[in-house]
Amino acid sequence: MKSDSDIFIKLTRREAILCGVFGAAGLLLGDSSNAWALPTAPAPISPIIKPKAKAVIQLWMWGGPSHLDTFDPKPGAGADYTGAFTSPIKTNVDGIVINELMTELAKCMDKFSIIRSVTHGNNAHETAAYLVQSGNKPGDNIVHPGLGAVVSYLKAYNAGYKGLIPPYVVLTQLLGRFSESGFLGSRAPAFATGGDPNAQTFVVEGVVAEGITSDRQKARRDLLHSLNTLQNADPKEAGFASLSDAEAQAYELILGDAGKVFDLSQEKDDLRNRYGRTSFGQSCLLARRLVERGVPYVSINFGGWDTHKQNFPAMRRLVPALDKGMSTLIQDLQDRGLLDSTVVWWGGEFGRTPKVQNDAPWNGGRHHWGQCFSMALAGGGFQGGHVIGVSDKTGENVQDRPVYPNDIVRSILIQLGIDPDVKLPDAQGQMIAAAPGIWDPTKQSGILKEIM
Numbered sequence: 001m002k003s004d005s006d007i008f009i010k011l012t013r014r015e016a017i018l019c020g021v022f023g024a025a026g027l028l029l030g031d032s033s034n035a036w037a038l039p040t041a042p043a044p045i046s047p048i049i050k051p052k053a054k055a056v057i058q059l060w061m062w063g064g065p066s067h068l069d070t071f072d073p074k075p076g077a078g079a080d081y082t083g084a085f086t087s088p089i090k091t092n093v094d095g096i097v098i099n100e101l102m103t104e105l106a107k108c109m110d111k112f113s114i115i116r117s118v119t120h121g122n123n124a125h126e127t128a129a130y131l132v133q134s135g136n137k138p139g140d141n142i143v144h145p146g147l148g149a150v151v152s153y154l155k156a157y158n159a160g161y162k163g164l165i166p167p168y169v170v171l172t173q174l175l176g177r178f179s180e181s182g183f184l185g186s187r188a189p190a191f192a193t194g195g196d197p198n199a200q201t202f203v204v205e206g207v208v209a210e211g212i213t214s215d216r217q218k219a220r221r222d223l224l225h226s227l228n229t230l231q232n233a234d235p236k237e238a239g240f241a242s243l244s245d246a247e248a249q250a251y252e253l254i255l256g257d258a259g260k261v262f263d264l265s266q267e268k269d270d271l272r273n274r275y276g277r278t279s280f281g282q283s284c285l286l287a288r289r290l291v292e293r294g295v296p297y298v299s300i301n302f303g304g305w306d307t308h309k310q311n312f313p314a315m316r317r318l319v320p321a322l323d324k325g326m327s328t329l330i331q332d333l334q335d336r337g338l339l340d341s342t343v344v345w346w347g348g349e350f351g352r353t354p355k356v357q358n359d360a361p362w363n364g365g366r367h368h369w370g371q372c373f374s375m376a377l378a379g380g381g382f383q384g385g386h387v388i389g390v391s392d393k394t395g396e397n398v399q400d401r402p403v404y405p406n407d408i409v410r411s412i413l414i415q416l417g418i419d420p421d422v423k424l425p426d427a428q429g430q431m432i433a434a435a436p437g438i439w440d441p442t443k444q445s446g447i448l449k450e451i452m
Contacts, residue, residue, distance in 0.1 A: 051417025052381030054341040055291040056151060058299040059284075059326060060175050061348035063306030064128070066366050067374035068354055068395050069315050070099050070322075071114045077394045083356045083364060084312040093385040101319040104327035110385040111330050112344065112378030113451045117389020117398040120350070120405055123368035125306075128349035129176030135409030135435045142432065145182030145424075146175070147409050148297045150434050153188035154418055155296040165261065166191040169290055170299045171283040176349070183426035190299070197264060197282035204262045261293050262286065271332070276324035284325040288332055291342050296416075305348055309365045311356070330378050343380030343412055347373075354395040372398045375408065381415045383451040403448070404439040411448040 068074055073088035074081055088097040091109030098106060098114075105112075122128045127138055133146035145153070152168030155161045170192040174180060181188045194205040264272065264282060267289075275281040280302045287298040302322070307314045326346065333339040351373025352366030372391045378384060389401040410420040413435060423431035438445060 049414055049417045049419060051415070052341070053343045053379070053412075053415040053417075055294075055296045056147070056298070056343045056345060056380070056412060056416070057284075057287045057291060057329070058148065058297070059322075059344065059346040060299055060301050061305045061322075061346070062129075062175065062301055062303040063125075064348040064350040064352060064368060064373070065305040065318075066307070066311065066315070066352035067116070067372070067391070068352070069311070069366075070102070070319065071374040071376060072116045072391055072395055073097060073099055074354070074393065074395050077354070080356060080358075081354050081394050085315070096385075096387060099319060101316070102323045104323045108327050108330050108384075111334065111339070112346075112376050112384050113382060113386040113388065115375045115377070115388045115403050115408070115448070116372075116391050117401050118347070118373050118375050118403050118405070118408070119398050120370050122370045123350065125349060125368075126177045128368075128370055130178045132347065132349050132405045132408075133175065133178075133180065134182065135404075135406035137436075137439070142426070143179055143182045144432070145184045145188060146180040147412060147435075148175075148190060148299055149181045149184050149188035150413070150424070151297045151416060151418070152190075153184050153424070154422070154434075156188075161294075161296065163294060165290065165293060165295055167295060168297045168299075169193065169295055170301060171197065171286060172279070173301050173303075175299055175301050183432065184424065185427065193262070196279050197286050198277055198279045202262055202264060202282075202286075204259070261289050264289075271328075274324070275328045275332075276321055278321045278325070280321050281325040281328070284329040285332075288329060288336075288338070292336070292338065307352065307366055308357075308362060310363050311352065311366045312364050333379060339379040341380060343382065343415055344378040345375070345408075345412065346377075347375035351395075369396075372396060375403075377408075377412075377448070377451065380412075381452065382411075382448070386451050388448060388450050402440070402443050402445055404445055406436045406439055407445055407447055409435045411452060414447065415452065 068081060069083075069085055073085060075086060075088055079086075085100055087100045089100050089103065089106050090097055091106040093109040096109055096114070098109070120128065120131045122131055130136070130138060133148075134144040135147070136144040148168045148170075152166070156167045161167050166189065168188065168190045170190045172193045172195055174190060174192050180190050192205070195203040260266065264285060267285060272282065272285060275285045280300065283300045283302075287300055290298045304314065304318055326344075330339065330344060333342055333344070350368055350370040353369045357365045357367065372395060389403055390399045391397065392399045413420045418434065420433070420435040421437075422434050424434055425431055
């Protein structure tokens with residue numbers, strides 16, 4: 001009787017062929033490959049916390065957007081701070097003003113809230129992204145997972161998530177220069193789609209191959225089967241079962257209904273135009289389709305916000321795309337009855353320097369600023385139409401109600417019905433809390449009770 005190890009040694013060449021056919025589709029396999037199962041289970045999700053949300057769509061502004069040029073304008077601070085944006089606009093909530101280019105978001109201010117006092121004090125992209133994504137400070141010799149990995153792991157392992165699409169999808173590139181899965185590693189991988197949702201054909205890595213028709217994919221599958229002489233000679237060998245099942249699931253994504261979630265041509269042109277024919281706008285539309293399909297965590301990586309030079313021309317390109325995509329996403333979720341169960345989280349790793357750097361070579365640039373910046377939350381039980389925290393008159397420091405990254409992470413977990421103190425196993429079997437507690441007990445902070 002051949003052992004399993006003997007079988008898999010003999011299958012080395014076949015596995016290589018399979019990898020060549022499926023590419024990244026192997027990352028998408030859930031049910032039979034049991035990709036998210038662990039030998040050491042986390043503590044059960046607390047039954048005490050009643051979930052308000054089922055999913056999160058994270059709008060990640062890689063590079064760090066200027067808070068003064070988005071959700072915390074300072075028209076009275078003077079030209080050295082406002083730069084080109086001197087006329088913030090009123091929203092549909094009395095007393096709240098935002099950047100003058102955010103005309104559509106101004107119309108739905110009642111559906112989201114702004115946090116104007118986020119702080120962590122770090123000005124390095126990698127470390128700041130880690131702080132915001134995980135809620136943890138570095139320095140404890142542990143690489144903690146980001147929120148997307150925590151949610152996807154708990155939803156997949158502990159809450160019975162089913163389906164071929166992974167529970168954590170990133171559109172389209174990973175969020176930062178750090179390990180988003182942290183100590184969860186391959187047990188909570190992020191599936192980055194690659195490609196461009198705004199292209200005529202959205203080439204999703206491992207699912208959609210540019211220029212390859214369905215008929216050609218079927219022909220490739222038939223060729224693979226004809227070349228697989230080892231399995232054909234011994235089809236009853238138990239060791240082949242899992243590979244055959246994995247193959248069937250991969251082709252279900254490539255040729256069946258599961259992968260059609262990525263086909264935006266199924267949406268009406270009018271709606272696609274409302275989202276904006278940009279990579280970000282179409283990513284927002286795809287994120288809605290994914291949560292509608294049951295995916296619990298979707299991140300959109302919208303880069304370009306690292307505006308050390310010529311900040312204001314960049315803002316005139318970026319902010320209108322943000323305005324259309326985010327506002328339509330919120331309204332579309334509302335229209336479909338999904339906003340109450342879907343958290344929309346907007347923000348980046350930090351803000352930008354409130355004072356504009358006008359001298360050469362910066363020519364109106366803004367640099368990294370982790371002392372005080374803004375984020376926004378909508379849906380999933382978070383109330384709209386509120387502002388939490390206050391920055392000072394120039395936007396340089398928090399004046400009232402500091403909000404730390406762990407406060408936001410813990411608040412989102414609670415809305416999902418997950419105890420932030422639930423213990424997760426690392427590779428050595430240590431049990432580590434999903435999110436840290438209060439950063440600074442000497443200051444007013446904590447979860448976002450004002451909007452929960």
